[in-house]
Amino acid sequence: MAKMDKSIKIYATVRKKYIQKSIKQRIEALFLDNIGKVITSEQIKKVSIDPITGKEPENWHQRLSELRTDDGYTILSWRNKGWLRVEEYLMPSSDKRPQAGKRIRPDKETWTKVLERAKHMCEWKEDGKACLLKENQIDPIGGGRVKLTPDHKKPHSINPTSDPSDFKQWQALCGRHQVMKKNYWDTSTGKMNVYAIIQSSTEQQKQIVFSFLLDYFGYIKDEKGVISKLIRNNEKK
Numbered sequence: 511m512a513k514m515d516k517s518i519k520i521y522a523t524v525r526k527k528y529i530q531k532s533i534k535q536r537i538e539a540l541f542l543d544n545i546g547k548v549i550t551s552e553q554i555k556k557v558s559i560d561p562i563t564g565k566e567p568e569n570w571h572q573r574l575s576e577l578r579t580d581d582g583y584t585i586l587s588w589r590n591k592g593w594l595r596v597e598e599y600l601m602p603s604s605d606k607r608p609q610a611g612k613r614i615r616p617d618k619e620t621w622t623k624v625l626e627r628a629k630h631m632c633e634w635k636e637d638g639k640a641c642l643l644k645e646n647q648i649d650p651i652g653g654g655r656v657k658l659t660p661d662h663k664k665p666h667s668i669n670p671t672s673d674p675s676d677f678k679q680w681q682a683l684c685g686r687h688q689v690m691k692k693n694y695w696d697t698s699t700g701k702m703n704v705y706a707i708i709q710s711s712t713e714q715q716k717q718i719v720f721s722f723l724l725d726y727f728g729y730i731k732d733e734k735g736v737i738s739k740l741i742r743n744n745e746k747k
């Protein structure tokens with residue numbers, strides 16, 4: 511096993527073609543081949559591309575998140591380690607948390623009831639507007655085909671006594687909103703994962719945040735898109 515030394519950042523190299531069937535398996539193999547090395551999001555995107563059809567990856571963020579939550583791998587990012595940059599990831603060892611994957615799921619009958627209530631559409635609501643993406647539809651924002659999966663309305667950490675046979679406790683969510691839900695409540699810190707929320711937002715929402723941050727940090731953008739530091743009057747004194 512490679513030793514982690516934060517003074518020397520070793521970057522991974524993608525030397526072979528990953529031909530595993532699923533995106534998650536290809537990403538997993540890439541990490542396992544590069545234990546202790548820094549993997550960039552570009553490299554993850556590259557192995558996410560379907561080796562046969564060449565199809566562009568659907569939401570690889572979600573697959574990465576599943577490797578952490580479902581498979582129990584530790585995958586570090588800049589949020590865990592200051593010396594990692596945004597878009598850089600590192601798996602320190604191939605160990606898996608044993609309790610991972612033991613998430614309670616609704617039983618089959620309950621899940622059928624949930625899907626019926628949802629009319630096979632994502633039940634995520636934001637600003638009073640429901641997502642309503644249908645199973646197998648192409649997600650116009652996140653890309654990729656919609657797959658509805660069960661979500662416990664209250665996060666696990668808050669309600670550990672979730673009932674797998676009570677359909678009222680469950681909702682059907684599309685992949686993008688599963689990620690968003692997970693990111694809203696980071697179960698380990700109980701804080702919102704603002705970076706991930708912005709990452710999964712629309713282009714328009716990102717523009718709003720971008721403008722806000724430019725203004726907040728005192729930058730201006732001219733018509734050509736050139737950004738420069740604004741010297742405020744009160745700072746001159």
Ligand SMILES: [Zn+2]
Nearest residue numbers: 632641684687
């Ligand atoms: Zn949705």
